[in-house]
Amino acid sequence: KVVGKYGNGTRLSISRSGNTILLNGKKAGDKVYLTTGNSAPAFAVKGNRYRGQMKLIPSAWGSGVTVVNAVPMELYLQSVVPAEAVPSWKADALKAQAVAARTYAMYHKNGYRSSGYDVTDDTRSQVYSGVSSETEATSRAVRETAGEIVTYGGKPIDALFHSSGGGYTENSENVWGSVIPYLRGVKESYVGNPWTKTIPLSSFVRTMSNYGYGVGSLKGIKLSRLRIGEAHRTSDRGISGRVKTFTLIGKGGSRTVPGDKLQSIYGLDSTLYDLNVKGSNLIITGYGYGHGLGLSQWGAEAMAEKQGNGRDYYKTILTHYYSGTKVEKMY
Structure with missing residues (x-):
C-alpha cells in the first residue's frame, strides 16, 4: 500500500522501531520502497544521487536501517564502469570493462541475500556511487554492449578484474588455492612502472x-x-x-x-x-597493482591502444584475459 507521497526536495529522516521502518517518525512497515516511476535520478543519500528505487529494510545486524538502491542492471553499470575504469580510455577498453562488470554482477546476484541486497557499492563487489560518476563515454560503452556477458560452458563466469597485471596475470590456485579454468595466467604487453x-x-x-x-x-x-x-x-x-x-x-x-x-x-x-x-x-x-586474476584494466587499455577500434575488438581483450570463454548476448 502507499504510505505517503512527497514532493520534490522533501528531506526524509529514516529510522527504525523494532522491525518497523519510520519515515519522518511515522510508521511505514517492515519493508518500504521509495519510488518515482521513472529512471531519472530522484534520490540523494549521503551526497550521492541515485536512479531507480530505494528499498528500506531493518538491518540484518544491529538496530539500524539498510538503504538499498534497487536499480536495473544497465543503469547500475553506467555508474560502475567510470568508477572502475578511466573514462578517457579507448572505447574497446571501456566496453571490455562494461562486459566484465555486467558479468561480475550477474554471477554475484544474491551474494548478500541474507542482508537484503545483491552486491555492495565498494571494492568488496564493485565501486558504485550513483549518478555522480556517470560519463558519456562509459555510458556509451554500456549501451553498445547491452546484455553481453562472458561465459564458460554456457554460464556466467566470476569475472574478476584488477588494475594492472604488471606483465603477466596469475593462475587462480596461486591466489585463491582452487583451480578456476578461465582464470589462467596470461602474458600482457603492459608492464607499467615499478x-x-x-x-x-x-x-x-x-x-x-x-x-x-x-x-x-x-x-x-x-x-x-x-x-x-x-x-x-x-x-x-x-x-x-x-x-x-x-x-x-x-x-x-x-x-x-x-x-x-x-x-x-x-x-x-x-x-x-x-x-x-x-x-x-x-x-x-x-610491479602491477591488485590480485592479478582475470582482466587487467591497464592491460586492456594497452591492447585497445595498440589494436583497438576494430570490429568488436573488446571481445578479443576479454577472451585473452578469461581463458576458454565466449562473449554472449544474454538479453
Whole structure:
C-alpha cells in the first residue's frame, strides 16, 4: 500500500522501531520502497544521487536501517564502469570493462541475500556511487554492449578484474588455492612502472618476528629472481612471478613466509615483487597493482591502444584475459 507521497526536495529522516521502518517518525512497515516511476535520478543519500528505487529494510545486524538502491542492471553499470575504469580510455577498453562488470554482477546476484541486497557499492563487489560518476563515454560503452556477458560452458563466469597485471596475470590456485579454468595466467604487453618500498633491516626482522617469523640475526633471504613478462616454473613463485613464498634464514633457523603475508603487513601493491638487501635496508621492488586474476584494466587499455577500434575488438581483450570463454548476448 502507499504510505505517503512527497514532493520534490522533501528531506526524509529514516529510522527504525523494532522491525518497523519510520519515515519522518511515522510508521511505514517492515519493508518500504521509495519510488518515482521513472529512471531519472530522484534520490540523494549521503551526497550521492541515485536512479531507480530505494528499498528500506531493518538491518540484518544491529538496530539500524539498510538503504538499498534497487536499480536495473544497465543503469547500475553506467555508474560502475567510470568508477572502475578511466573514462578517457579507448572505447574497446571501456566496453571490455562494461562486459566484465555486467558479468561480475550477474554471477554475484544474491551474494548478500541474507542482508537484503545483491552486491555492495565498494571494492568488496564493485565501486558504485550513483549518478555522480556517470560519463558519456562509459555510458556509451554500456549501451553498445547491452546484455553481453562472458561465459564458460554456457554460464556466467566470476569475472574478476584488477588494475594492472604488471606483465603477466596469475593462475587462480596461486591466489585463491582452487583451480578456476578461465582464470589462467596470461602474458600482457603492459608492464607499467615499478614501485619500490625501502625498509630498515632491523625493523623488518623485528616486524617479521612479531608476526611469528623470527629467525634471530638475519643471514639471508631465499627467493628466486623475478623475470617480468615470463612464465615462471619455480616453486616459490606463481606462473606470473607473483611470490607464493620466500624463506628467511638466520642464526635462529629459517622460516617460510607467504608472499601475500608480506603484502598485507607492508601494504604492497601486489605480490609481484623482488627482495634485495642493500646495506642496512631491504628494498622491495614490484610491479602491477591488485590480485592479478582475470582482466587487467591497464592491460586492456594497452591492447585497445595498440589494436583497438576494430570490429568488436573488446571481445578479443576479454577472451585473452578469461581463458576458454565466449562473449554472449544474454538479453
